[in-house]
Amino acid sequence: MxxxxxxxxxxxxxxxxxxxxxxxxxxxxxxxxxxxxxxxxxxxxxxxxxxxxxxxxxxxxxxxxxxxxxxxxxxxxxxxxxxxKYDEAGKLKQETILICNSLLNDLHHSNEYIQGATLRFLCRLKDNELLEPLIGPTRECLNHRHAYVRRNAVLAIHSIYKNQSHLVPDAPELILNFLAAESDSMCKRNAIIMLIDTDLGMAVDWLLGSLNLVESMESNIQLSVIELIRKASKVYPQEKPKFIRCVFELLSSESSSVKFEAASALVTLTNNSAAIKAVGTSLIQLILKESDNNVKLVVLERLDNLRIKHEGLLDDLAIDLLQILSNSDLEVKKRSLDIVMKLTSQRNAGDVVGILKKQLIKTLNAEFEKVKEYRELLVQTIHACAVSFPEVAADVAKLFLSSISEFSKSSAADAISFVREVIEKFPLLRSSIISELHLTFPEIKSSEAMCRALWILGEYSSDIQSIKTSWENIKNSLGELPLLALEEQEALTSGDDSANNEHAETHVIQNSTRILPDGTYATESSLVKTFTSVSSTSNKPPIRALLFDCQYFVGAVLASALVKLVLRFSKLGGPSAELNQLNAQALLAMIGIIRVGQSSFVQSPIDEDSYDRVLACIRALEHKDEDSEELELAFLDDSQAAFTRLVKSQDKRLEKSKNISQDKPQGKFDSPMEFRLLSKSNADQDEEDVNGPSEASTSTEIVTKLDSIVQLTGFSDPVYAEAYLNVHQYDITIDILIVNQTNDTLKNLTAEFSMMGDLKLIEKPRSYNVSPRSFSSIKATIKVSSADSGVIYGNLTYDGPGPSDSNCIVFNDINVDIMEYIRPSYCDEAKFFSMWSEFEWENKVDVITKITDLQVYLKHLIESTNMACLTPDSALDGDCGFLSANLYSKSIFGEDALLNVSLEKVDDDSTVTGHIRIRSKSQGIALSLGDKINAVQTNTPQTISAE
Known part of the structure; x- marks a missing residue:
């Protein structure tokens, strides 16, 4: 049937x-x-x-x-x-012949749109009995006066020749003659498409005779010519030079679609460096020309894939690509800068940084949407570029320091971090950068930037003169010493009521978040006694203002920097009188920090940690003569060595994050060789896809396929069914094997599916008839729109041997694993904590495992969840009873997943305990990852090798 x-x-x-x-x-x-x-x-x-x-x-x-x-x-x-149109025997019904009369009348209708619609309908017909009487009128429509009828007549001839070629045996010659005489662009486009599909040689002959005219043709004809060249270049390699020249000319077309397709086609035709550069230039021009930001992002993605495939050839286009920064969309700018960074080399690093510096200066004097985010993006890009290319590091450091007052808090902190990294990596630049920092130090206002600037002054003031200058800058930023003297004097001299109320005791309700025993969050309110002051910090020197604004960590960093300055001054053999004066003033400043934190002039008292650190620095200066060697080792040598290790660790992680997307799995020594000429591959696979295959679709090994097979019915059921899930980037193809285990023919056998989660059935499977003891294959395509885990339900219905027999078999559930869409990724610590505080969905999973080693459990968790560990290896080294680490991954849909792992081991014989906190922007990922971790823990063997 x-x-x-x-x-x-x-x-x-x-x-x-x-x-x-x-x-x-x-x-x-x-x-x-x-x-x-x-x-x-x-x-x-x-x-x-x-x-x-x-x-x-x-x-x-x-x-x-x-x-x-x-x-x-x-x-x-x-x-x-x-x-x-068919009866139960599979034959055409007699009454369907009556349809031909209606179609014949419509083909001769006076209304050209009815004729065109009828010709369009003929493309759907495949029955010889219905088509045969309509061939003559269809051929006559090729000469109709209206182009709408002619273009649909070409489509009808194309379909008829493809399905019933004996009805129109001379169709290619007919269409070739039609193409020579036709003037309408759409008619000619349809004719070319038909010749490509039916007689490629005839299409090539037409193209070779019209090569000089292609550049002046309409854009839709040019697109069909590009498609013709794609297919003809494999069959007629001797004509490839002519094809390449033709496509090369189309790169200058005014049509964006022609330019894009010509660029894509040229890459498949040749690897010539000049052609690749021309393709890159055309793509950049296309980005600049198009107004749609989505189109810009698509073309940028294509340009990046071209860069990956032809490493080093597109470096000269980095400057041209920077023109895209004039676009207003921040996402386009970010993607462009990512590609520019990968195209930057020693030859063009200076020019690239020069343009970025101009863009940064523009943001300081302009106000537009998301200007702060754009400024931060420029700072980070210049930072990365300058670290990679030392020749521009000095100029960039001076630019950042000179503009520090214009930056936001986060940008200023990033700029000072860059300066700190440059000073560590390039010792020859230290003196000039320290001198520049001395000039701009009074302009630093934010606490994070101030902490890092103080650390730089304390760590890299390496001679007596720079130590003196650093102390003068610090003293000017502190103001009058002792720190409380001026404040107390103002309080004593104020006799009016407003002054008396200046430090009045008040009670305010303070809300704080606490973690309950079950891991949930709760808000706690308490009545707190505070002292208010109407004196403003805006007119105070920077460090003094930060201290009175309860930024006590700045005070702790200042105390450490002062100890380093005193110890290094002593180590360099400075004058004893100046050393004693510096030591006394440093002690006075540190004692003042503690007194400020304990006074009534601040909103909240100094925290215990900052208090202990400042007190330790005071004791260090008190005993600097007795324990000079130990103090110099702790404050001068170990501190810089720790930062050196940190910089090297960050460089390794950065290199690892760059290579993680470029690493290709190496073939095993016993993997079979594939000969393309002998393999049954589709013609489309021969074409080189610039996008490249997705990771999920490249694996075709038998073992991998067997792992993805899901049994849908039992062996004792009348129909046995099993499914193979082929997971692509954005969809899932379900290939179901149906085996008829009965001695009867099963009619109208249909598989029906229903989904839970962000899954959608795209194509409904068709019905089949399965012979006794035979088998068939059913395919269904499901679209995936997020990385949430999903479940596919389904059943199989069929008609039995009797006329009224109808049967239904319910399938086993098919679970879609979230790991198919999760990819390990890296981000810096600041971005991780920013997302952690921003994301609202959290899932807490208790650690229940038989593993007895903390490192082994962490490694097993990373491999099972396909995530990357952001915690440096140095922080995980050693053997102790607890471990904490941050993990990060990103889905192919751009969704972020954050994990915080807190593990503990009570004694040597106990198993690992603790909890894992998952945060994401969507609830689905948080819950799905939690389910995955629970499943992995349940199936974890007692011992896993740490190797």
Whole structure:
């Protein structure tokens, strides 16, 4: 039995009743054109959804087919397409021959749009009996006066020749002659597409004779010519130079689509460096020309793939690509800067940084949307570029320091971090950068930037003169010493009521977040006694203002920097009088920090940690003569050595994050060799895809396929079914093997699916008939829109040997693993904590495992969740009873997943305990990752090798 394809699934309108046969017959026979139209729409929708309306076929032929209503005629063509045309024996019904009369009349109709719609409908017909009487009128339509009819006539000839070539044996010659005489661009485009599909040699002959005219043709014809060249270049390699020259000329086309397709085609035709550079230039011009940001991002992605494939050839285009920074969209700028960084080399590093510096200066004097975010992006890009290319580091450091007052808090901190990294990596630049920092130190206002600047002054003031200058800058930023003297004097001299109220004791309600024993969060309110002061910190020196603003960590860093300055001054053999004066003033400043934190002039008292650190620095200066060697080792040598290790660790992680997306799995020594000439690959696979295959679709090994097989029914069921899940980047293809284990023919065997999660069925599987003891294959495609785990439900229905037998077998559930869409990724610590505080969905998972080693459990967790560990290896080294680490990954949909692992081991014989906190922007990822971790823990063996 032959079965019709189900082209689509149309939802029935809520305001319409379920169609009734008697009602439909009455409407078709006696209704007006509007009523007939509504009835016909119900019949079409019902037929698409699998309903049977065989008894209405003759009613439609008798009462609807003779109509002159244009809309009704259009719907009638839709009905001819979906109506059942075969009987149970698989033969064409006799009454369907009556359709030919209607189609013949429409082909000779005076209205050209009815003729065109009818010709378009002929593209859907594949039946020899229906098509044969229509060949003559179809050929005549090639000479019609209206281009709309001619272009659809070409499509009809194309379809007829493809399905029933004996009906139009001379179709290629007919269309070639038509192409030579035709003037309409769409008609010529359809003709070229047909020649490509039916007779490639004839299409190539036409192209070789028209090469000089291609550049002046319409854009739609040029697109079809590019498609012709793609296919002809493999069959006619001797003509490839002419093809390349033709495509090269099309790169200068005014049409964006032609330019893009020509660039894509040229990459597949040649690896010549000049051609690759021309392609890159065309893509950049296309980005600058297009106004749609989505198009810009797509072309940028194509440009990046081209860069990866042809490493080093596009470096000269980095400057041209920077023109895109004039675009207003921040995402486009970010993607452009990512590519520019990968194209930057020693030859163009100076020019690239020069342009970025100009862009940074523009942001200081301009106000536009997201200017702060753009400024931070520029600072980070210049930072990365300067670290990679030392020759520009000095100029960049001076630029950052000179503009520090204009930066936001985060940008200023990033700028000072860059300066600190440059000073460590390039010792020859230290003196000049320290001198520049001395000039700009009073302009630093934010606490984070101030902490890092103080650390730099304390660590890298390496001679007596720089130590003196550093102390003078610090003293000017502190103001009058002792720190509380001025404040107390102002308080004593103020006798009015407003002054008395200046330090009045008040009580305020303070809210804080606490973690309950079950891991959830709760808000706690408490009544706190505070001292308020109306004195403003805006007119105070920078460090003094930060201290009175309760930024006590700045005070702790200042104390450490002062100890380093005193110890290094002593180590360099400075004058004893100046050393004593420096020591006394340093002690006075540190004692003042503690007194400020304990006074009534601040909103909150000094924290215990900062207090202990400042006190330790005071004791260090008190005993600097007795324990000079130990103090110099701790403050001068170990501190710088620790920072050196940190910089090297960051460089290793950065290099690892760069290589993680470029690493290609190496083939095993016993993996089979594949000969392309002997393999059964599709023709499309021969074409070089610039996008490259997705990671999920490249694995074709048998073992991998066997791992992805899911058994859907039992071996004792009448029908055995198993499915192979082929997970692509954005969709899942389910290939189901159906085995008929009975001695009867199973009719109308259909697989139906329903999804839970962000899954959507794209293509409904068709119905099949399966012979006794035979098998068949059913395929279904499901679209995935997020990285959430999903479940696919389904059943199998079929008709038995009896006329009324209908059976249903429920499938086992198919679980879609979230790990198919998670990719390990890296981000800096600041970005991780920023996302951690921003994301609202959290899932806490308790650690329940038989593993007894903390490092082994962490490694097992990283491998199982496909995440990257952001915690440096140096922080994880050693053997102790607890471990904490941060993990990060990103889905192919751009969704971030954060993990904080807190592990503990009570004694040597105990297992690992603790908890894992998962945070993400969407609830689905947090829950899915939690389920995955629980499943991994449940199936974890007692011992796992640490190797």
């Amino acid at each position: 032959s079965q019709e394809l189900v082209y689509s699934l149309v939802d029935q309108r809520v305001d319409r009743d379920i169609p009734n046969l008697q009602t439909l017959k009455r409407d078709l026979e006696r209704g007006t054109d509007e009523i007939k139209l509504e009835a016909l729409q119900k019949i079409i929708i019902g037929s698409l959804n699998g309903e049977k309306f065989d008894s209405l076929f003759m009613f439609i032929i008798r009462f609807v087919m003779p109509t002159k209503n244009k809309i009704l005629k259009k719907h009638l063509l839709f009905y001819w397409e979906v109506c059942p």
